[in-house]
Amino acid sequence: MSDIILAIDTSIDCCSVAIYKKKTIYSLSENCKKEHTIKILPMIQKVLINAKITLKDLNYVAFAKGPGKFTGIRISIGVAQSLSLSLKIPIFGISTLSILAEKAWRKYKKKKILVAMNAKIGQVYWGAYIRNSVLLWTGEETESLIKINEIEDKIKKFQKNWILIGNGWEKIKWKKSLKLEKKEVLYPNAKDIIPFCLLKIKNQEFLHFTKISNNYLDNLF
Template identity: 30%
Template sequence: MTRTTGLKILALDASTEALSVALIDTAADHDFEHFEIAPQQHARRLLPQAQELLGRAELTLADLDGFAFGRGPGAFTGLRIAAGLVQGLAGGAGKPVVPVSTLAALASRCQLDPAIDHVRVVQDARMGEVYTADFRRGPDGAPEPLGPERVICPEALDTEFETRDCVRAGNGWAVMATARGVDADTLTPVEHWPHALDIARLAEPVLARGEAGTAAEALPVYVRDDVARKPGGR
Protein backbone atom coordinates (compact mmCIF):
# COMPACT_ATOMS: atom_id res chain seq x y z
CA MET A 1 0.00 0.00 0.00
CA THR A 2 1.12 3.55 -0.72
CA ARG A 3 1.70 5.40 2.51
CA THR A 4 0.21 8.81 3.19
CA THR A 5 2.50 11.50 4.56
CA GLY A 6 1.98 13.36 7.78
CA LEU A 7 -0.48 11.18 9.69
CA LYS A 8 -0.27 9.97 13.28
CA ILE A 9 -2.67 7.14 14.13
CA LEU A 10 -3.18 5.06 17.27
CA ALA A 11 -4.80 1.66 16.65
CA LEU A 12 -6.15 -1.01 18.99
CA ASP A 13 -7.27 -4.58 18.51
CA ALA A 14 -8.88 -6.89 21.05
CA SER A 15 -10.92 -9.10 18.73
CA THR A 16 -9.09 -12.33 19.61
CA GLU A 17 -6.87 -13.73 22.36
CA ALA A 18 -4.19 -11.39 21.01
CA LEU A 19 -3.71 -7.96 22.56
CA SER A 20 -2.39 -5.49 20.02
CA VAL A 21 -1.70 -1.76 20.07
CA ALA A 22 0.10 0.21 17.35
CA LEU A 23 1.12 3.78 16.69
CA ILE A 24 2.19 4.99 13.27
CA ASP A 25 3.71 8.36 12.40
CA THR A 26 4.01 8.56 8.63
CA ALA A 27 5.72 11.93 8.71
CA ALA A 28 8.58 10.55 10.79
CA ASP A 29 8.26 7.11 9.15
CA HIS A 30 8.07 5.54 12.61
CA ASP A 31 5.89 2.57 13.53
CA PHE A 32 5.49 1.25 17.08
CA GLU A 33 3.60 -1.88 18.05
CA HIS A 34 2.91 -4.03 21.08
CA PHE A 35 1.58 -7.51 20.37
CA GLU A 36 1.12 -10.48 22.67
CA ILE A 37 -1.25 -13.36 23.29
CA ALA A 38 -3.02 -12.28 26.47
CA PRO A 39 -6.50 -13.83 26.89
CA GLN A 40 -8.88 -11.84 29.11
CA GLN A 41 -6.28 -9.12 29.72
CA HIS A 42 -7.56 -6.54 27.23
CA ALA A 43 -9.60 -4.44 29.63
CA ARG A 44 -6.68 -4.11 32.03
CA ARG A 45 -3.78 -3.72 29.63
CA LEU A 46 -4.88 -2.01 26.42
CA LEU A 47 -4.79 1.53 27.79
CA PRO A 48 -1.42 1.20 29.58
CA GLN A 49 0.12 -0.23 26.41
CA ALA A 50 -1.29 2.65 24.38
CA GLN A 51 0.16 5.11 26.87
CA GLU A 52 3.51 3.35 26.67
CA LEU A 53 3.63 3.63 22.87
CA LEU A 54 2.70 7.30 22.98
CA GLY A 55 5.52 7.86 25.45
CA ARG A 56 8.01 6.03 23.23
CA ALA A 57 6.96 8.19 20.29
CA GLU A 58 7.00 11.33 22.43
CA LEU A 59 3.43 12.13 21.42
CA THR A 60 0.21 12.98 23.24
CA LEU A 61 -3.38 12.24 22.28
CA ALA A 62 -3.68 15.83 21.06
CA ASP A 63 -0.84 15.19 18.58
CA LEU A 64 -2.73 12.37 16.86
CA ASP A 65 -4.66 12.79 13.63
CA GLY A 66 -7.01 9.94 14.41
CA PHE A 67 -7.67 6.52 15.85
CA ALA A 68 -8.40 3.10 14.40
CA PHE A 69 -9.62 -0.14 15.91
CA GLY A 70 -10.44 -3.69 14.93
CA ARG A 71 -14.22 -3.44 14.63
CA GLY A 72 -14.80 -7.15 14.14
CA PRO A 73 -15.87 -9.73 13.59
CA GLY A 74 -14.39 -11.35 16.65
CA ALA A 75 -14.93 -11.95 20.35
CA PHE A 76 -17.92 -9.95 21.57
CA THR A 77 -16.31 -8.79 24.81
CA GLY A 78 -13.03 -7.83 23.17
CA LEU A 79 -14.77 -5.86 20.43
CA ARG A 80 -16.75 -3.89 23.00
CA ILE A 81 -13.61 -3.18 25.03
CA ALA A 82 -11.69 -1.81 22.05
CA ALA A 83 -14.63 0.21 20.75
CA GLY A 84 -15.35 1.68 24.16
CA LEU A 85 -11.75 2.62 24.76
CA VAL A 86 -11.42 4.27 21.34
CA GLN A 87 -14.69 6.13 21.86
CA GLY A 88 -13.37 7.54 25.12
CA LEU A 89 -9.93 8.50 23.81
CA ALA A 90 -11.12 9.93 20.51
CA GLY A 91 -14.06 11.72 22.07
CA GLY A 92 -11.87 13.33 24.70
CA ALA A 93 -9.27 14.40 22.15
CA GLY A 94 -11.81 15.45 19.52
CA LYS A 95 -10.31 13.15 16.88
CA PRO A 96 -11.88 11.00 14.15
CA VAL A 97 -12.01 7.20 14.18
CA VAL A 98 -11.65 4.55 11.46
CA PRO A 99 -13.21 1.14 12.18
CA VAL A 100 -11.28 -1.58 10.32
CA SER A 101 -12.33 -5.14 9.54
CA THR A 102 -10.28 -7.65 11.51
CA LEU A 103 -10.55 -10.08 8.58
CA ALA A 104 -9.16 -7.45 6.19
CA ALA A 105 -6.33 -6.76 8.64
CA LEU A 106 -5.36 -10.44 8.54
CA ALA A 107 -5.45 -10.44 4.73
CA SER A 108 -3.34 -7.29 4.67
CA ARG A 109 -0.67 -8.89 6.84
CA CYS A 110 -0.46 -11.82 4.43
CA GLN A 111 -0.21 -9.46 1.47
CA LEU A 112 2.90 -7.82 2.88
CA ASP A 113 4.45 -10.61 0.84
CA PRO A 114 4.20 -9.22 -2.72
CA ALA A 115 3.83 -12.75 -4.07
CA ILE A 116 0.51 -13.21 -2.24
CA ASP A 117 -2.63 -12.04 -3.98
CA HIS A 118 -5.63 -14.12 -2.84
CA VAL A 119 -6.31 -14.73 0.86
CA ARG A 120 -9.07 -16.70 2.55
CA VAL A 121 -9.52 -15.66 6.18
CA VAL A 122 -11.21 -18.01 8.65
CA GLN A 123 -11.56 -17.06 12.31
CA ASP A 124 -12.96 -19.31 15.03
CA ALA A 125 -16.39 -17.88 15.96
CA ARG A 126 -17.04 -20.49 18.68
CA MET A 127 -20.49 -22.09 18.91
CA GLY A 128 -19.48 -24.45 16.10
CA GLU A 129 -19.10 -21.67 13.54
CA VAL A 130 -16.43 -19.59 11.79
CA TYR A 131 -16.15 -16.03 10.54
CA THR A 132 -14.87 -15.92 7.00
CA ALA A 133 -14.19 -13.68 4.00
CA ASP A 134 -12.13 -13.88 0.81
CA PHE A 135 -9.82 -11.15 -0.43
CA ARG A 136 -7.60 -10.27 -3.36
CA ARG A 137 -5.01 -7.54 -3.66
CA GLY A 138 -6.77 -4.38 -4.84
CA PRO A 139 -5.41 -1.76 -7.27
CA ASP A 140 -4.10 0.34 -4.37
CA GLY A 141 -2.41 -2.67 -2.77
CA ALA A 142 -4.97 -3.00 0.01
CA PRO A 143 -7.04 -6.18 0.42
CA GLU A 144 -10.23 -6.06 -1.63
CA PRO A 145 -13.14 -8.19 -0.37
CA LEU A 146 -14.65 -10.61 -2.86
CA GLY A 147 -17.88 -10.96 -0.92
CA PRO A 148 -19.44 -10.22 2.44
CA GLU A 149 -18.07 -11.23 5.81
CA ARG A 150 -20.03 -14.26 7.00
CA VAL A 151 -20.53 -16.44 10.04
CA ILE A 152 -21.26 -20.01 8.94
CA CYS A 153 -20.90 -23.65 9.89
CA PRO A 154 -17.44 -24.92 8.83
CA GLU A 155 -19.06 -27.57 6.65
CA ALA A 156 -20.80 -24.85 4.61
CA LEU A 157 -17.55 -23.23 3.44
CA ASP A 158 -16.78 -24.38 -0.09
CA THR A 159 -13.23 -25.06 -1.25
CA GLU A 160 -13.53 -23.47 -4.72
CA PHE A 161 -11.58 -20.35 -3.71
CA GLU A 162 -8.75 -22.38 -2.17
CA THR A 163 -6.68 -22.74 -5.32
CA ARG A 164 -2.92 -23.00 -5.49
CA ASP A 165 -2.43 -19.21 -5.43
CA CYS A 166 -4.69 -18.69 -2.40
CA VAL A 167 -3.21 -18.58 1.11
CA ARG A 168 -5.02 -19.21 4.38
CA ALA A 169 -5.13 -16.86 7.35
CA GLY A 170 -6.83 -16.86 10.74
CA ASN A 171 -7.13 -19.01 13.83
CA GLY A 172 -10.09 -21.02 12.55
CA TRP A 173 -8.36 -23.47 10.24
CA ALA A 174 -8.08 -26.16 12.89
CA VAL A 175 -11.88 -26.01 13.10
CA MET A 176 -12.04 -26.33 9.31
CA ALA A 177 -9.70 -29.32 9.38
CA THR A 178 -11.91 -31.11 11.88
CA ALA A 179 -15.02 -30.35 9.81
CA ARG A 180 -13.35 -31.63 6.64
CA GLY A 181 -11.87 -34.69 8.30
CA VAL A 182 -8.28 -33.84 7.39
CA ASP A 183 -5.06 -33.39 9.33
CA ALA A 184 -4.70 -29.87 10.71
CA ASP A 185 -1.23 -29.61 9.17
CA THR A 186 -2.78 -29.66 5.70
CA LEU A 187 -4.67 -26.42 6.45
CA THR A 188 -1.97 -24.39 8.17
CA PRO A 189 -2.57 -20.62 7.93
CA VAL A 190 0.10 -18.09 6.96
CA GLU A 191 -1.04 -15.77 9.77
CA HIS A 192 -3.15 -16.54 12.85
CA TRP A 193 -3.94 -13.16 14.42
CA PRO A 194 -4.93 -9.63 13.36
CA HIS A 195 -2.41 -6.94 14.28
CA ALA A 196 -3.13 -3.33 15.23
CA LEU A 197 -0.25 -2.23 13.01
CA ASP A 198 -2.08 -3.48 9.92
CA ILE A 199 -5.28 -1.88 11.19
CA ALA A 200 -3.49 1.47 11.47
CA ARG A 201 -2.06 1.14 7.96
CA LEU A 202 -5.47 0.30 6.50
CA ALA A 203 -6.90 3.34 8.27
CA GLU A 204 -4.34 5.72 6.73
CA PRO A 205 -5.98 6.31 3.34
CA VAL A 206 -9.46 6.52 4.90
CA LEU A 207 -8.28 9.20 7.29
CA ALA A 208 -6.39 11.02 4.52
CA ARG A 209 -9.56 11.16 2.38
CA GLY A 210 -11.50 12.67 5.28
CA GLU A 211 -13.79 9.65 5.46
CA ALA A 212 -13.22 8.75 9.11
CA GLY A 213 -16.18 8.81 11.48
CA THR A 214 -16.73 10.39 14.85
CA ALA A 215 -16.02 8.79 18.20
CA ALA A 216 -19.73 8.04 18.63
CA GLU A 217 -19.66 6.08 15.38
CA ALA A 218 -16.88 3.77 16.58
CA LEU A 219 -19.09 0.69 16.88
CA PRO A 220 -18.29 -3.03 16.73
CA VAL A 221 -19.44 -5.15 13.80
CA TYR A 222 -20.38 -8.53 15.21
CA VAL A 223 -21.60 -10.25 11.99
CA ARG A 224 -23.33 -12.66 14.39
CA ASP A 225 -25.82 -10.31 16.03
CA ASP A 226 -27.63 -12.81 18.24
CA VAL A 227 -25.18 -14.62 20.48
CA ALA A 228 -28.00 -16.67 21.99
CA ARG A 229 -29.34 -18.04 18.72
CA LYS A 230 -28.95 -21.68 17.75
CA PRO A 231 -25.47 -22.33 16.29
CA GLY A 232 -25.51 -22.71 12.54
CA GLY A 233 -28.59 -20.56 12.10
CA ARG A 234 -28.75 -18.02 9.28
Protein backbone atom coordinates in the same frame (compact mmCIF):
# COMPACT_ATOMS: atom_id res chain seq x y z
CA MET B 1 3.95 17.52 11.94
CA SER B 2 2.66 14.64 9.81
CA ASP B 3 -0.52 12.78 10.71
CA ILE B 4 -0.23 10.62 13.84
CA ILE B 5 -2.51 7.59 14.15
CA LEU B 6 -3.24 5.38 17.15
CA ALA B 7 -4.59 1.91 16.32
CA ILE B 8 -5.85 -0.66 18.83
CA ASP B 9 -7.07 -4.24 18.57
CA THR B 10 -8.68 -6.27 21.35
CA SER B 11 -11.09 -8.22 19.15
CA ILE B 12 -9.78 -11.70 20.01
CA ASP B 13 -7.17 -13.23 22.34
CA CYS B 14 -4.32 -10.88 21.44
CA CYS B 15 -4.18 -7.27 22.57
CA SER B 16 -2.16 -4.96 20.33
CA VAL B 17 -1.48 -1.24 19.95
CA ALA B 18 0.30 0.71 17.22
CA ILE B 19 1.20 4.33 16.53
CA TYR B 20 2.04 5.70 13.09
CA LYS B 21 4.30 8.75 13.15
CA LYS B 22 6.38 10.15 10.30
CA LYS B 23 6.17 6.91 8.28
CA THR B 24 7.33 4.86 11.29
CA ILE B 25 5.12 2.38 13.17
CA TYR B 26 5.65 1.76 16.88
CA SER B 27 3.77 -1.29 18.13
CA LEU B 28 3.19 -3.72 20.98
CA SER B 29 1.32 -7.03 20.95
CA GLU B 30 0.55 -9.43 23.77
CA ASN B 31 -1.50 -12.60 24.12
CA CYS B 32 -3.73 -11.72 27.05
CA LYS B 33 -7.00 -13.64 26.53
CA LYS B 34 -9.42 -12.17 29.10
CA GLU B 35 -7.11 -9.44 30.41
CA HIS B 36 -7.72 -6.86 27.66
CA THR B 37 -9.22 -4.35 30.10
CA ILE B 38 -6.11 -4.53 32.30
CA LYS B 39 -3.58 -4.51 29.46
CA ILE B 40 -4.86 -2.02 26.89
CA LEU B 41 -4.31 1.33 28.64
CA PRO B 42 -0.77 0.56 29.92
CA MET B 43 0.12 -0.68 26.43
CA ILE B 44 -1.15 2.55 24.87
CA GLN B 45 0.90 4.56 27.36
CA LYS B 46 4.04 2.53 26.62
CA VAL B 47 3.70 2.97 22.85
CA LEU B 48 3.15 6.71 23.31
CA ILE B 49 6.40 6.85 25.26
CA ASN B 50 8.22 4.83 22.59
CA ALA B 51 6.96 7.23 19.92
CA LYS B 52 7.87 10.24 22.12
CA ILE B 53 4.40 11.76 21.96
CA THR B 54 1.38 12.29 24.20
CA LEU B 55 -2.32 11.67 23.60
CA LYS B 56 -2.73 15.33 22.64
CA ASP B 57 -0.46 14.75 19.63
CA LEU B 58 -2.83 12.20 18.06
CA ASN B 59 -4.67 13.16 14.87
CA TYR B 60 -6.68 9.95 14.37
CA VAL B 61 -7.69 6.86 16.32
CA ALA B 62 -8.64 3.47 14.85
CA PHE B 63 -9.84 0.16 16.21
CA ALA B 64 -10.57 -3.41 15.10
CA LYS B 65 -14.36 -3.57 14.91
CA GLY B 66 -14.71 -7.36 14.73
CA PRO B 67 -15.86 -9.99 14.17
CA GLY B 68 -14.48 -11.50 17.33
CA LYS B 69 -15.23 -11.69 21.01
CA PHE B 70 -18.08 -9.47 22.14
CA THR B 71 -16.30 -8.10 25.22
CA GLY B 72 -13.05 -7.48 23.36
CA ILE B 73 -14.79 -5.55 20.60
CA ARG B 74 -16.63 -3.44 23.17
CA ILE B 75 -13.30 -2.58 24.84
CA SER B 76 -11.79 -1.40 21.54
CA ILE B 77 -14.86 0.65 20.71
CA GLY B 78 -15.02 2.17 24.19
CA VAL B 79 -11.36 3.22 24.28
CA ALA B 80 -11.33 4.53 20.70
CA GLN B 81 -14.62 6.37 21.07
CA SER B 82 -13.51 8.00 24.33
CA LEU B 83 -10.28 9.21 22.71
CA SER B 84 -12.12 10.48 19.64
CA LEU B 85 -14.56 12.41 21.82
CA SER B 86 -12.05 13.86 24.29
CA LEU B 87 -9.40 14.76 21.69
CA LYS B 88 -11.92 15.78 19.00
CA ILE B 89 -10.25 13.61 16.37
CA PRO B 90 -11.70 11.35 13.62
CA ILE B 91 -12.15 7.64 14.27
CA PHE B 92 -11.91 4.59 12.00
CA GLY B 93 -13.32 1.08 12.52
CA ILE B 94 -11.58 -1.66 10.51
CA SER B 95 -12.75 -5.26 10.03
CA THR B 96 -10.70 -7.78 12.00
CA LEU B 97 -10.73 -10.20 9.05
CA SER B 98 -9.37 -7.54 6.70
CA ILE B 99 -6.64 -6.78 9.26
CA LEU B 100 -5.66 -10.46 9.15
CA ALA B 101 -5.52 -10.25 5.35
CA GLU B 102 -3.23 -7.23 5.55
CA LYS B 103 -0.98 -9.07 8.00
CA ALA B 104 -0.73 -11.96 5.53
CA TRP B 105 0.23 -9.51 2.80
CA ARG B 106 2.90 -7.95 5.03
CA LYS B 107 4.40 -11.35 5.85
CA TYR B 108 3.96 -13.28 2.59
CA LYS B 109 3.06 -10.75 -0.16
CA LYS B 110 0.01 -12.78 -1.17
CA LYS B 111 -2.96 -11.00 -2.74
CA LYS B 112 -5.67 -13.66 -2.44
CA ILE B 113 -6.54 -14.54 1.13
CA LEU B 114 -9.15 -16.89 2.63
CA VAL B 115 -9.67 -16.02 6.29
CA ALA B 116 -11.27 -18.38 8.83
CA MET B 117 -11.36 -17.40 12.48
CA ASN B 118 -12.72 -19.50 15.33
CA ALA B 119 -16.25 -18.68 16.48
CA LYS B 120 -18.54 -20.96 18.46
CA ILE B 121 -18.58 -24.75 18.16
CA GLY B 122 -18.97 -25.89 14.57
CA GLN B 123 -18.70 -22.38 13.09
CA VAL B 124 -16.05 -19.92 11.97
CA TYR B 125 -15.92 -16.32 10.81
CA TRP B 126 -15.16 -16.40 7.10
CA GLY B 127 -14.03 -13.91 4.47
CA ALA B 128 -12.39 -13.96 1.04
CA TYR B 129 -10.10 -10.99 0.41
CA ILE B 130 -8.38 -9.79 -2.76
CA ARG B 131 -5.81 -6.99 -2.93
CA ASN B 132 -6.14 -4.91 -6.10
CA SER B 133 -3.76 -2.73 -8.12
CA VAL B 134 -4.28 0.33 -5.91
CA LEU B 135 -3.40 -1.67 -2.78
CA LEU B 136 -6.99 -1.81 -1.60
CA TRP B 137 -8.59 -4.92 -0.12
CA THR B 138 -12.00 -6.02 -1.34
CA GLY B 139 -13.94 -8.73 0.42
CA GLU B 140 -15.69 -7.30 3.46
CA GLU B 141 -19.00 -8.06 1.76
CA THR B 142 -18.06 -11.78 1.85
CA GLU B 143 -17.73 -11.89 5.63
CA SER B 144 -20.11 -14.23 7.38
CA LEU B 145 -20.54 -16.63 10.27
CA ILE B 146 -20.58 -20.00 8.59
CA LYS B 147 -20.74 -23.68 9.50
CA ILE B 148 -17.51 -25.61 9.04
CA ASN B 149 -19.05 -28.19 6.72
CA GLU B 150 -20.28 -25.39 4.46
CA ILE B 151 -16.75 -24.01 4.14
CA GLU B 152 -15.43 -27.43 3.14
CA ASP B 153 -17.79 -27.30 0.17
CA LYS B 154 -17.11 -23.62 -0.51
CA ILE B 155 -13.33 -23.89 -0.86
CA LYS B 156 -13.62 -26.45 -3.65
CA LYS B 157 -14.31 -23.64 -6.12
CA PHE B 158 -11.20 -21.62 -5.30
CA GLN B 159 -8.27 -21.92 -7.69
CA LYS B 160 -4.53 -21.75 -6.96
CA ASN B 161 -2.81 -18.65 -5.54
CA TRP B 162 -5.26 -18.41 -2.65
CA ILE B 163 -3.72 -18.86 0.81
CA LEU B 164 -5.42 -19.79 4.08
CA ILE B 165 -4.94 -17.78 7.27
CA GLY B 166 -6.56 -17.65 10.71
CA ASN B 167 -7.00 -20.07 13.59
CA GLY B 168 -10.28 -21.42 12.15
CA TRP B 169 -8.48 -23.63 9.62
CA GLU B 170 -7.44 -25.96 12.42
CA LYS B 171 -11.02 -27.26 12.40
CA ILE B 172 -11.54 -27.40 8.63
CA LYS B 173 -10.69 -30.28 6.30
CA TRP B 174 -8.92 -28.28 3.61
CA LYS B 175 -6.00 -30.55 2.70
CA LYS B 176 -8.02 -32.38 0.07
CA SER B 177 -7.81 -29.18 -1.95
CA LEU B 178 -4.21 -29.37 -3.14
CA LYS B 179 -4.47 -25.93 -4.75
CA LEU B 180 -4.58 -24.16 -1.38
CA GLU B 181 -1.76 -23.39 1.04
CA LYS B 182 -2.05 -22.60 4.76
CA LYS B 183 0.13 -19.87 6.28
CA GLU B 184 0.94 -19.16 9.93
CA VAL B 185 -1.17 -16.05 10.55
CA LEU B 186 -3.46 -16.69 13.50
CA TYR B 187 -4.11 -13.33 15.15
CA PRO B 188 -4.48 -9.73 13.94
CA ASN B 189 -2.06 -6.96 14.86
CA ALA B 190 -2.87 -3.28 15.30
CA LYS B 191 0.05 -2.29 13.04
CA ASP B 192 -1.92 -3.77 10.13
CA ILE B 193 -4.75 -1.31 10.79
CA ILE B 194 -2.47 1.57 9.77
CA PRO B 195 -2.56 1.04 5.94
CA PHE B 196 -6.37 1.12 5.99
CA CYS B 197 -6.28 4.40 7.93
CA LEU B 198 -3.78 6.00 5.56
CA LEU B 199 -6.01 5.14 2.60
CA LYS B 200 -9.08 6.54 4.36
CA ILE B 201 -7.21 9.73 5.23
CA LYS B 202 -6.08 10.08 1.63
CA ASN B 203 -9.66 9.65 0.42
CA GLN B 204 -10.98 11.89 3.23
CA GLU B 205 -13.26 9.15 4.54
CA PHE B 206 -13.49 10.50 8.07
CA LEU B 207 -15.93 9.37 10.75
CA HIS B 208 -17.29 11.18 13.78
CA PHE B 209 -17.27 9.19 17.03
CA THR B 210 -21.08 8.99 16.94
CA LYS B 211 -21.02 7.19 13.58
CA ILE B 212 -18.84 4.20 14.45
CA SER B 213 -20.21 0.68 14.13
CA ASN B 214 -19.15 -2.79 15.21
CA ASN B 215 -18.97 -5.93 13.12
CA TYR B 216 -20.15 -8.71 15.41
CA LEU B 217 -21.76 -10.84 12.63
CA ASP B 218 -23.27 -12.64 15.61
CA ASN B 219 -23.09 -11.97 19.37
CA LEU B 220 -21.27 -15.13 20.30
CA PHE B 221 -19.04 -14.40 23.27
